[in-house]
Amino acid sequence: MQAALVSGPLAKRTPKRVLPGFNITLGFTLFYLSVIVLIPLSALFFKTFTLTWDQFVSAVSSPRVVASYQLTFGASFLAALVNAVFGLLLAWVLVRYEFPGKKLIDALVDLPFALPTAVAGISLTALLASNGWIGSLLEPYGISLAFNRNGVVIALIFIGLPFVVRTVQPVLEDAEKELEEAAACLGASRWQTFLHVIFPTIAPALLTGFAMAFARAIGEYGSVIFIAGNMPMVSEITPLIIIGKLEQYDYAGATAVAVVMLGFSFVMLLVINALQSWQRKRAGASS
Amino acid sequence: MSNTRTVRRAKSGTTEPAWVKWSLIGVALAFVFLFLLLPLAAVFTEALRKGIPAFLEAFQEPDAWSAIRLTLVTAAIAVPLNLVFGVAAAWAIAKYEFRGKAFLTTLVDLPFSVSPVVAGLIYVLMFGAHGWFGPWLQAHDVKIIFAVPGIVLATIFVTFPFIARELIPLMQAQGTEEEQAAQVLGASGWQTFWHVTLPNIKWGLIYGVILCNARAMGEFGAVSVVSGHIRGQTNTMPLHVEILYNEYQSVAAFAVASLLALLALVTLVIKSFVEWQFERLEKAAAALPPEPAPLPAPV
Numbered sequence A: 001m002q003a004a005l006v007s008g009p010l011a012k013r014t015p016k017r018v019l020p021g022f023n024i025t026l027g028f029t030l031f032y033l034s035v036i037v038l039i040p041l042s043a044l045f046f047k048t049f050t051l052t053w054d055q056f057v058s059a060v061s062s063p064r065v066v067a068s069y070q071l072t073f074g075a076s077f078l079a080a081l082v083n084a085v086f087g088l089l090l091a092w093v094l095v096r097y098e099f100p101g102k103k104l105i106d107a108l109v110d111l112p113f114a115l116p117t118a119v120a121g122i123s124l125t126a127l128l129a130s131n132g133w134i135g136s137l138l139e140p141y142g143i144s145l146a147f148n149r150n151g152v153v154i155a156l157i158f159i160g161l162p163f164v165v166r167t168v169q170p171v172l173e174d175a176e177k178e179l180e181e182a183a184a185c186l187g188a189s190r191w192q193t194f195l196h197v198i199f200p201t202i203a204p205a206l207l208t209g210f211a212m213a214f215a216r217a218i219g220e221y222g223s224v225i226f227i228a229g230n231m232p233m234v235s236e237i238t239p240l241i242i243i244g245k246l247e248q249y250d251y252a253g254a255t256a257v258a259v260v261m262l263g264f265s266f267v268m269l270l271v272i273n274a275l276q277s278w279q280r281k282r283a284g285a286s287s
Numbered sequence B: 001m002s003n004t005r006t007v008r009r010a011k012s013g014t015t016e017p018a019w020v021k022w023s024l025i026g027v028a029l030a031f032v033f034l035f036l037l038l039p040l041a042a043v044f045t046e047a048l049r050k051g052i053p054a055f056l057e058a059f060q061e062p063d064a065w066s067a068i069r070l071t072l073v074t075a076a077i078a079v080p081l082n083l084v085f086g087v088a089a090a091w092a093i094a095k096y097e098f099r100g101k102a103f104l105t106t107l108v109d110l111p112f113s114v115s116p117v118v119a120g121l122i123y124v125l126m127f128g129a130h131g132w133f134g135p136w137l138q139a140h141d142v143k144i145i146f147a148v149p150g151i152v153l154a155t156i157f158v159t160f161p162f163i164a165r166e167l168i169p170l171m172q173a174q175g176t177e178e179e180q181a182a183q184v185l186g187a188s189g190w191q192t193f194w195h196v197t198l199p200n201i202k203w204g205l206i207y208g209v210i211l212c213n214a215r216a217m218g219e220f221g222a223v224s225v226v227s228g229h230i231r232g233q234t235n236t237m238p239l240h241v242e243i244l245y246n247e248y249q250s251v252a253a254f255a256v257a258s259l260l261a262l263l264a265l266v267t268l269v270i271k272s273f274v275e276w277q278f279e280r281l282e283k284a285a286a287a288l289p290p291e292p293a294p295l296p297a298p299v
Helices: A002-006 A007-015 A022-051 A053-060 A063-096 A102-108 A117-128 A137-140 A151-174 A177-185 A190-219 A222-228 A240-247 A252-286 B001-014 B018-047 B051-057 B062-097 B100-111 B116-127 B134-141 B148-159 B160-174 B177-184 B189-218 B221-227 B237-246 B250-286
Strands: none
Touching: A007 A137, A022 A151, A022 A252, A022 B018, A022 B062, A022 B100, A022 B148, A053 B237, A063 A102, A063 A151, A063 A190, A063 A240, A063 B001, A063 B018, A102 B018, A102 B250, A117 A151, A117 A222, A117 B018, A117 B189, A117 B237, A137 B001, A137 B062, A151 A190, A151 A252, A151 B018, A177 A190, A190 B116, A222 B134, A222 B237, A240 A252, A240 B160, A240 B221, A252 B100, A252 B116, A252 B250, B018 B250, B051 B250, B062 B100, B062 B148, B062 B160, B062 B189, B062 B250, B116 B148, B116 B221, B148 B189, B160 B189, B177 B189, B189 B237, B189 B250, B221 B237, B237 B250
């Protein structure tokens, strides 16, 4: 991977550059990237190779692990979906309307990025437990949002909330009002204009935000473990499986599950990159 | 610009009816209230549930202080290292063209998509007792896993892209003309950086640093894997919160958590201030007469 970056035409072209510092900055970048990210990540793959194929398969497909995939992917998908809907709504309201406290709400949207996940976890748990502000209101109706799968989804909604808002917001700000005016002149209702003019413009950004929230939710640990109850087969997320295996000194098993998660991260990274370049093309085409 | 727009919009009927507008705002505000404001308020209410003396008692414990100290030390190492990396990476990626640039940019972003737990695990596999360097480290009596260096490494990993990804698009947008001018006028590389580039990227830099710092101080998953949870030694503030919470010391847990929530609020305030500065600069730039056609790009 690195060889492709360092060797070849790079070395030949450098002397012609006007600004100094190319070799040293790129060299340091590659060094730091290798030491902190690439070499440690490769340790994961090398460790996996010490397993036989059968060992690997049985480690990543035992019933308890499969149940955790179902929960992690299902809850993450659901949370990302909720975030797509409400994120779009929030972005729309923040860009198109004026109302008191708008600046404050806009700043507050980033809270899940700034608040440590453990703090979010215990605070959501305190709210939703049967003696909490919200939990005590819902308990008489037999609704329980903490220490089960519902809690997992709620924690994941919290941590993924800013992604959709922050990807859709700038696109909505740049969207050309003239197109909407044209649609209105041609007799489109406001809803038709939204569906056929505005929505296609923001769709790539919305999908990007959805994918980012989804990817983040898959790997999330800190906020979920407090509220999930962590019952095996029921409300145990995949990152917790890794921790559990580590605590039993099952390094190979932990690594195998981690490789599956990492593989998924790579796929999501590629998907998000593709979505972003689609979005850029869209923006380039319209301007 | 916005004035003329509003006038035109009013005539052309490209707005929603008032009832639609206010119900959308209402639903959005309800969502923000439930998912953002309530959790934030709950942290402080729970911390002060038994009054201020009980709140302060949480900070009488030496373990709490050692957790605070360790969190500060970790951030004080991780953030400057990632700052140097961020500036170097942004300089290389934004100011030059080379093959594999897009791939390198993707790799810089990679730690964001890796689960924190996996991030912790990779360092255990490298430096743990059964890891690559485990036997060598043991022979030389160096502890990385279940010790402070492991915590610092895991924190560096999870906060790795923050500053670089703020600076790369910013420096790309600014181009290289000003730096070239400085070079032509005889400035050295360092002089060019300090007097030309740095003032231009100042706000982006601060933006990246505060976000990086917030994550470095608040990281839980990755640090929890490598820490070993040794009280008074390898507990950061978020880990201390977890221990207190699991011991049913709710007030103490929320007291320490409220410090982290305050940190988050301060981060948001600085972030909003920096964004406001950005907007101001953009407006000032928009008010200037149009620039002459840019010079052809170097390389």
